[in-house]
Amino acid sequence: MADLCEAALNKDGSIKGDASKPRFCCLAPTDYCMLRCKMCNKWQEPSPKPEELPSLDEWKSFIGGLRELVDPGFEMDFGGGEVLSMPGILDLVRFAKEKGFKTTMASNGYLINKELAKKIGDSGLDAVSLSLDSPRPEVHDRMRGVEGVYQHVMQAIDNLTKYAPQTKKGLCCIIMNENLDDLLSLVKWADSNVKVDWLYFMVVVQPNYSGPLTDEWRDEYKYLWPKDKIKAISVLDELIRLRQDGSKISNRIEHLRAYKAYFANPQKLVNKAKCVIGGRAISVNAYGFIQLCLFKDFIGNIRKDDIRKLWYSRDAELIREKVDQCKTNCHLLLNCCYIEDDPSLYAI
Ligand SMILES: C[S@@+](CC[C@H](N)C(=O)[O-])C[C@H]1O[C@@H](n2cnc3c(N)ncnc32)[C@H](O)[C@@H]1O
Ligand code: SF4
Ligand code: SF4
Incomplete structure (x- = not known):
């Protein structure tokens, strides 16, 4: 979980199976979030009117339609916002599992008490990725903007272990200025904790809902970007060493090297090869709009369109043509599926 490359590619970098089929699907059925993170603006979004949102039946009908396009075992990720705040979300998980x-699910862990952990176990959810940015409670809470979040994540890990034993649990940590001194101790902690199945690192990128992609975001969000570039690079060298020594870090080594290059020179890391995510990964937002690349136009809406037809539509084809020509310095590609397509890009 957590690396789209694993869902999209064979170990040698070739595309898995039938290249014309969808590779991955991410549903974000709510943008609501109870946290106030300093690196994400989703919580600032206005609340949608109930009539603007797809019903559970509309979500199910999309999931059922998609199933006809893909093979069994295809990965469907539930994210958000904080997706566990959405009424009926575990019905959707169960439905997808039965299909x-x-x-898989990405969660901040805040709501996972004993009762919810039991319901998660009953839904059959295969894996959950819990955000944890530091083993120091004060650092995690400060970045997440609410006191006590760290403690909730610890309880979520315990509750899931006890009441949802079949659901795998991983941690997702954003590398940013505030936690550079904490990353190695986080690895040590995860490696020695039998309840944690993996630890995935992301790099801090332009916050969600902070406008069009621009290099200037690092000026506005100065507190997120590592002030000490040399330190960021040497921490990544150490993470690479730990990964080689068999730690639970789940990023591929090339991926961690790309992170190093990103911190050394964030403007340089441009996707030169054809994008392996855009065009083949289906994302659906809280309003039901469907995208094949998060930075390009919608191709339809699950409330009125049938994904079985949309997938082969002219609109989808046009987006795929744009994807093939895309030269965006892509954050999505960097955190989710980085292919070492040209060594000159990551040499520092
Ligand atoms: C948008 S959140 C949704 C899931 C859940 N609310 C959470 O925080 O885990 C998905 C992932 O994006 C990460 N994230 C949020 N803002 C980010 C940023 N500016 N750069 C990199 N990752 C970010 C979160 O830490 C989380 O792991
Ligand atoms: S990163 Fe997750 S927890 Fe934080 S505000 Fe965004 S959606 Fe909420
Ligand atoms: S912006 Fe470009 S590189 Fe990023 S996912 Fe979309 S098509 Fe791929």
């Missing part, structure tokens, strides 16, 4: 999808 034969592999189901």
